[in-house]
Amino acid sequence: MSNTLFSLAGKKGLILGIANDNSIAFGCARLMRALGAQVVATCLNEKARKFVEPHTAPLDIELLECDVEQEGQLQAVVDRAVQKMGRLDFVIHSIAWAPLADLHGDVIDSSREGFARAVSVSCHSFAELGKLCAPHMQGGGAMLAMTYLGSGEVVPHYGLMGPVKAALESTVRYMSLELGGKSIRVHAVSPGPILTRAASGIAHFDNLMATAEAKAPLQRLVTLDEIAQLSAFLCMDAASGMTGQTIYVDAGVHAMD
Numbered sequence: 502m503s504n505t506l507f508s509l510a511g512k513k514g515l516i517l518g519i520a521n522d523n524s525i526a527f528g529c530a531r532l533m534r535a536l537g538a539q540v541v542a543t544c545l546n547e548k549a550r551k552f553v554e555p556h557t558a559p560l561d562i563e564l565l566e567c568d569v570e571q572e573g574q575l576q577a578v579v580d581r582a583v584q585k586m587g588r589l590d591f592v593i594h595s596i597a598w599a600p601l602a603d604l605h606g607d608v609i610d611s612s613r614e615g616f617a618r619a620v621s622v623s624c625h626s627f628a629e630l631g632k633l634c635a636p637h638m639q640g641g642g643a644m645l646a647m648t649y650l651g652s653g654e655v656v657p658h659y660g661l662m663g664p665v666k667a668a669l670e671s672t673v674r675y676m677s678l679e680l681g682g683k684s685i686r687v688h689a690v691s692p693g694p695i696l697t698r699a700a701s702g703i704a705h706f707d708n709l710m711a712t713a714e715a716k717a718p719l720q721r722l723v724t725l726d727e728i729a730q731l732s733a734f735l736c737m738d739a740a741s742g743m744t745g746q747t748i749y750v751d752a753g754v755h756a757m758d
Contacts, residue, residue, distance in 0.1 A: 506739040510537030513586040514736065515579070515634070517543045517567060518595035522556045523697055525647055526595035528725035529732045534560045536733055538591075541582040543567040569596060569626040570618070579633040590642040591736035592634050597623040597647070599661050604703065611661050619661055624669040631676050631687070641684025643736045646673055648689040648747060650755055658705045670747050677745030686744035688735050692728045693717070693751030718753035 514533055518526040519542050530542050541563045544553040550566065557564045563585060567578045583589065599622075603615030627646045634644065651659035652666035670689045677687040694710045703709065714722050731750045734740055749755045 507734075507737055508537060509533055509591075509733060509737060512538040512590040512736065513582075513588055514538050514540050514591040514593065515542075515582045515589055516540055516593040516595070517578070517630070519544050519553045519557065519564075520549060520697070521552045523725065524595065525692065525695070525697060525725065525728055526593065527553070527556060528729040529593050529595070530557065530562055531560060532726070532729040532733050533591075533736070534562065538736075539586055541565065541578075541585060543578055569622055569629075575626065575629055576633060579630070579637070583637045588639065589634050589637045590640065592630060592638075592642075592644045593732060593736075594627045594630055594644070594646045596626060597662065597665075599623070599665065603661050606660065608661055608664065616661065619665045620668055623662070623665050624672055627669060628672050628676065631680060631685075635680055635683060635685060638683065638685050641686070641741075643686045643688070643740070644676070644680070645687075645732055645735060646689050648673075648691045650691060650693075650749075650751065652691075652747075654758055656709065658703060658709065660703075662703070673747070674745050681744060684741075686735070686740065688744065689747040690728065690732055690735070691747050691749045691751065691755070693723045693749075693754055695723065695725060695728070713751070713754050716754050716757045717751070718756065721752055723750055723752050 516526050516530045530540050533540050543565045546566050554564050565578050567574050569575050599619035600615040603611040648666045651663040652670050673687050673689045694713050728750050
């Protein structure tokens with residue numbers, strides 16, 4: 502069996518959504534580089550850049566700004582990544598957002614505008630990314646989005662993001678069908694709770710982590726590196742027979758209900 506099956510050497514990837522060195526996107530970018538991939542990554546804006554660039558620059562990762570709510574920015578990022586690297590072999594989408602007022606309230610109290618913006622940023626941007634990236638993945642590859650257990654079961658205080666992540670997972674399945682003929686594999690990675698900047702916006706997140714740790718068969722939470730390791734495997738040729746799945750890396754919490 503060829504060792505290249507379990508390697509990212511020579512692969513070219515675009516990773517969206519680094520907020521700081523605790524971001525899932527950064528954990529993925531760091532490991533992908535260590536495994537030999539060339540990576541272009543994004544942060545939200547100039548304000549975020551000062552928290553991100555000190556960590557990406559030493560890894561020789563070009564950092565671009567991308568606010569998916571701004572017309573044309575996603576297109577510009579894909580164009581620049583392809584200009585720099587020539588093609589794309591994997592794409593990781595680690596972007597989620599909802600207005601705090603809607604996120605902290607009940608789903609039935611969420612505003613129409615807030616719900617729509619949450620879906621646009623957290624879900625539709627992945628579909629848009631698929632359209633933009635597919636022409637540059639001529640040799641096939643992988644596209645990953647980050648989800649959470651609250652998509653399929655009620656998690657207290659997860660609120661609006663539950664329906665939004667459910668929509669994202671459904672989008673992943675449809676994209677797997679639509680892009681399968683191009684040998685592009687599409688997955689949702691579902692990590693257990695981990696303290697990222699995005700997660701800190703969820704009310705009572707400390708309680709959510711404590712509950713997950715108590716339920717987990719492994720009797721602990723997962724690490725940033727463990728999330729990145731699963732993501733890296735899914736981007737390798739060794740995962741060529743897999744697509745359309747929501748794959749958990751949560752110390753077994755999902756199996757307990």
